[in-house]
Amino acid sequence: MSTLVKPSILPGFMELTPTDQILFNKMMDTIRKNYEKFGFLPIDTPVIEKSEVLLAKGGGETEKQVYRFQKGSTDMSLRFDLTVPLARYVSQYYSQLNFPFRRYQIGKVYRGERNQKGRFREFYQCDIDIIGNGSLSIINDAEIPALIYSTFKELGFDAFTIQINNRKILKGFFDSLEIDDSTQILRTIDKLEKIGQAGVEKELAELGLNPEKIEKINAFISVKGNNAGIISELRKLNVSNEVFIEGVEELDTVIKYIRLFGVPEENCKINLSIVRGLDYYTGTVYETFLDDYPSLGSICSGGRYDNLAEYYTKQKLPGVGMSIGLTRLFYQLREANLIQADETSLTKVLIIPMNEYTEESVEVANKLREAGVFSQVYLESGKVGKKFGYADKLSIPYVIVVGEEEVKTGLYTIRDMTTGEQRSLDLEEAIKCLK
Amino acid sequence: MSTLVKPSILPGFMELTPTDQILFNKMMDTIRKNYEKFGFLPIDTPVIEKSEVLLAKGGGETEKQVYRFQKGSTDMSLRFDLTVPLARYVSQYYSQLNFPFRRYQIGKVYRGERNQKGRFREFYQCDIDIIGNGSLSIINDAEIPALIYSTFKELGFDAFTIQINNRKILKGFFDSLEIDDSTQILRTIDKLEKIGQAGVEKELAELGLNPEKIEKINAFISVKGNNAGIISELRKLNVSNEVFIEGVEELDTVIKYIRLFGVPEENCKINLSIVRGLDYYTGTVYETFLDDYPSLGSICSGGRYDNLAEYYTKQKLPGVGMSIGLTRLFYQLREANLIQADETSLTKVLIIPMNEYTEESVEVANKLREAGVFSQVYLESGKVGKKFGYADKLSIPYVIVVGEEEVKTGLYTIRDMTTGEQRSLDLEEAIKCLK
Numbered sequence: 001m002s003t004l005v006k007p008s009i010l011p012g013f014m015e016l017t018p019t020d021q022i023l024f025n026k027m028m029d030t031i032r033k034n035y036e037k038f039g040f041l042p043i044d045t046p047v048i049e050k051s052e053v054l055l056a057k058g059g060g061e062t063e064k065q066v067y068r069f070q071k072g073s074t075d076m077s078l079r080f081d082l083t084v085p086l087a088r089y090v091s092q093y094y095s096q097l098n099f100p101f102r103r104y105q106i107g108k109v110y111r112g113e114r115n116q117k118g119r120f121r122e123f124y125q126c127d128i129d130i131i132g133n134g135s136l137s138i139i140n141d142a143e144i145p146a147l148i149y150s151t152f153k154e155l156g157f158d159a160f161t162i163q164i165n166n167r168k169i170l171k172g173f174f175d176s177l178e179i180d181d182s183t184q185i186l187r188t189i190d191k192l193e194k195i196g197q198a199g200v201e202k203e204l205a206e207l208g209l210n211p212e213k214i215e216k217i218n219a220f221i222s223v224k225g226n227n228a229g230i231i232s233e234l235r236k237l238n239v240s241n242e243v244f245i246e247g248v249e250e251l252d253t254v255i256k257y258i259r260l261f262g263v264p265e266e267n268c269k270i271n272l273s274i275v276r277g278l279d280y281y282t283g284t285v286y287e288t289f290l291d292d293y294p295s296l297g298s299i300c301s302g303g304r305y306d307n308l309a310e311y312y313t314k315q316k317l318p319g320v321g322m323s324i325g326l327t328r329l330f331y332q333l334r335e336a337n338l339i340q341a342d343e344t345s346l347t348k349v350l351i352i353p354m355n356e357y358t359e360e361s362v363e364v365a366n367k368l369r370e371a372g373v374f375s376q377v378y379l380e381s382g383k384v385g386k387k388f389g390y391a392d393k394l395s396i397p398y399v400i401v402v403g404e405e406e407v408k409t410g411l412y413t414i415r416d417m418t419t420g421e422q423r424s425l426d427l428e429e430a431i432k433c434l435k
Numbered sequence: 436m437s438t439l440v441k442p443s444i445l446p447g448f449m450e451l452t453p454t455d456q457i458l459f460n461k462m463m464d465t466i467r468k469n470y471e472k473f474g475f476l477p478i479d480t481p482v483i484e485k486s487e488v489l490l491a492k493g494g495g496e497t498e499k500q501v502y503r504f505q506k507g508s509t510d511m512s513l514r515f516d517l518t519v520p521l522a523r524y525v526s527q528y529y530s531q532l533n534f535p536f537r538r539y540q541i542g543k544v545y546r547g548e549r550n551q552k553g554r555f556r557e558f559y560q561c562d563i564d565i566i567g568n569g570s571l572s573i574i575n576d577a578e579i580p581a582l583i584y585s586t587f588k589e590l591g592f593d594a595f596t597i598q599i600n601n602r603k604i605l606k607g608f609f610d611s612l613e614i615d616d617s618t619q620i621l622r623t624i625d626k627l628e629k630i631g632q633a634g635v636e637k638e639l640a641e642l643g644l645n646p647e648k649i650e651k652i653n654a655f656i657s658v659k660g661n662n663a664g665i666i667s668e669l670r671k672l673n674v675s676n677e678v679f680i681e682g683v684e685e686l687d688t689v690i691k692y693i694r695l696f697g698v699p700e701e702n703c704k705i706n707l708s709i710v711r712g713l714d715y716y717t718g719t720v721y722e723t724f725l726d727d728y729p730s731l732g733s734i735c736s737g738g739r740y741d742n743l744a745e746y747y748t749k750q751k752l753p754g755v756g757m758s759i760g761l762t763r764l765f766y767q768l769r770e771a772n773l774i775q776a777d778e779t780s781l782t783k784v785l786i787i788p789m790n791e792y793t794e795e796s797v798e799v800a801n802k803l804r805e806a807g808v809f810s811q812v813y814l815e816s817g818k819v820g821k822k823f824g825y826a827d828k829l830s831i832p833y834v835i836v837v838g839e840e841e842v843k844t845g846l847y848t849i850r851d852m853t854t855g856e857q858r859s860l861d862l863e864e865a866i867k868c869l870k
Contacts, residue, residue: 005491007527007747009481010511015524017531018476018538025477037804039782039811041453041829042460046444046557047482047543048502056440067483069504071547076445089450092442096452098828100815103453108482112506122481137814139793150804260797312442347474358574362695369472369585376474379572380535393533394476 012121035104045085056311078110091312099133129321142257159291163271172244354403447556491746513545526747534568564756577692594726598706607679789838
């Protein structure tokens with residue numbers, strides 16, 4: 001070979017070292033196990049779909065970002081989320097599915113975003129959704145936060161808050177003010193955290209609202225307290241709008257059931273200023289923040305929608321769900337030094353054969369593996385020091401040396417690579433100790 | 436919505452029902468666990484790579500089948516296997532990796548093949564490879580079949596045979612006959628199973644070989660016996676060619692170590708007629724067949740190669756590996772009725788609330804989930820029969836009913852949905868029983 005191609009990947013794609021990958025996979029496994037524990041079923045849709053189907057909704061940023069191409073006469077696109085494929089899946093297999101249909105999907109999605117730090121063009125989404133056939137109990141809206149709580153707890157987080165709201169409250173409230181198009185106002189309210197109350201008031205005036213309405217909006221977004229307090233304050237606003245009242249009732253029920261599902265109040269709080277995707281969610285909405293790292297933004301979001309699959313079927317399919325963007329989360333946690341990946345090994349023990357004792361080493365490996373101990377035999381020639389160095393570099397926690405003495409006595413020297421401590425054990429004891 | 440888009444996927448893409456997906460995932464998990472047990476490290480490369488990098492080798496069927504497209508000014512392609520990305524990965528991170536580098540990768544690959552039954556355009560490959568830095572002990576060639584054996588055993592197969600050969604034996608043999616280009620001849624020999632010995636002889640004559648050479652080839656491909664017998668017969672052929680002798684020695688060592696790794700001889704047999712990818716493998720080669728279903732073809736193949744990454748680096752990186760094409764395997768097993776997916780559920784119990792006992796049902800679910808029992812509460816309204824029907828359709832094996840009586844006494848009725856048997860247990864006993 002005279003000319004070599006420089007080995008590199010495209011910008012915006014995450015690729016990890018094996019030790020980082022082990023950690024990434026552990027997080028993914030934890031998420032999956034929690035999804036399954038709550039009775040969600042796996043599906044795995046194709047990465048490539050018909051453009052006509054995937055882009056049925058069309059328009060907006062999505063269409064610009066999508067990876068779309070022709071092969072032969074076929075117009076195809078890479079999926080840009082897992083929600084559109086779910087809508088297509090549920091419509092396509094409607095008659096074979098059992099509702100409420102609880103599905104999870106963990107997979108890569110693709111967006112040709114502008115290249116910038118922390119933004120990925122290929123990333124994992126870990127989605128759950130509960131889809132009803134015609135209707136879906138509001139209690140499902142409480143189970144999603146319970147699952148978020150269970151998942152992030154097991155991922156090792158303690159200080160996180162699921163912020164919850166109900167879009168009906170906002171919608172009803174604006175209806176009561178006879179504001180038809182609240183889009184701009186919601187967008188302004190959404191900036192409360194960023195620009196403060198005074199900033200919001202100023203922008204609302206710029207949008208042409210009279211002082212009376214601004215005051216009411218102010219009263220509304222000033223509602224504070226614990227969850228019960230907020231519900232009670234909302235009722236005290238005396239807004240006589242049906243949608244508003246329904247939203248407050250729903251939120252009350254959801255909050256009550258979230259507690260029943262075992263989520264402590266400090267981990268799930270009403271925040272009336274969160275709204276999320278304006279044209280998609282119709283009721284409950286969630287965002288999740290790490291208390292000590294709010295700058296990471298929401299690490300897990302979702303909500304309730306009235307109609308999953310209106311582009312594919314006339315069936316009314318309401319649902320509620322949430323998504324963890326694992327690639328971005330992993331990247332952010334690593335950037336914030338919240339995960340240490342360098343001390344990770346799946347392999348429990350490296351077996352190092354002395355001189356010609358490879359055969360006996362293989363037999364030791366067989367027995368360890370049979371007992372479920374993840375093991376590797378170092379099969380290459382070389383100095384013993386180099387072999388120990390290999391275990392060390394891979395963070396393999398134990399080394400067993402197999403040589404003349406060991407084979408003769410049946411006692412194997414097991415070295416703890418962290419402490420340097422060595423013990424002589426027969427194989428049965430060694431297995432016990434390694435498990 | 437007046438016009439609906441018909442929900443459908445592209446031909447050549449596999450998509451499963453949730454129950455089939457559970458089984459598919461179980462197979463994938465078993466494969467992964469076995470790969471990890473043998474000390475292989477995970478990597479996860481992007482599905483999209485630079486065309487320049489992915490197609491560095493170029494030519495052949497591959498280039499025609501690849502999904503290649505432009506986004507902006509970037510020429511990109513979807514990976515068509517996991518070997519080229521591995522070569523790129525090892526070259527790119529060479530200085531950070533520890534050799535021998537044992538990696539596994541399980542992921543989707545893409546080939547725009549002609550559309551036909553049982554051929555997929557998107558399919559999972561489950562690859563392992565051991566890469567040496569400059570050299571790699573031949574004993575590694577014996578560990579791959581040990582891992583194949585361990586994996587397929589745990590997948591539930593008993594009657595399967597790993598067929599093994601060494602390309603050097605063939606190469607050396609042809610060199611000894613002064614046949615330079617053995618490609619055509621190997622292709623003919625490869626058809627032995629299909630067209631029989633007479634057919635092979637006829638084709639060899641058509642290729643211009645004289646009777647003496649055909650006789651030697653015949654003697655060679657007629658070598659039969661158990662593994663030790665074949666090795667001994669090969670030695671008796673008295674071929675005085677270095678490469679041939681090296682090949683026989685290697686095969687002898689590999690066979691010996693395969694036994695030491697605990698693989699029974701009935702599951703691993705020398706077959707001198709298998710050759711595999713002619714331009715890639717340079718030593719040991721494997722194919723794996725289900726004894727009772729040879730028509731499925733090889734379900735797991737691989738081998739030894741001299742130089743993994745010649746297009747990206749001047750480092751000599753010999754390796755040995757194998758791959759399971761899981762999507763095709765799953766499809767074939769299902770077509771042959773070798774897997775039954777309809778009785779599969781991850782969820783162990785469905786909790787059915789009577790009347791207004793939803794809150795208590797949620798509390799029961801909390802306790803079951805805390806104890807690790809995968810559970811779902813049926814939260815929708817409706818008749819009890821419909822709710823039992825839901826458990827039945829999803830093959831959820833147990834149902835717990837929560838009503839007045841249960842809450843009063845603390846004794847819950849647990850129904851075994853398979854036998855119809857019902858037992859009254861307190862929650863602690865119920866958990867024990869469900870685990």
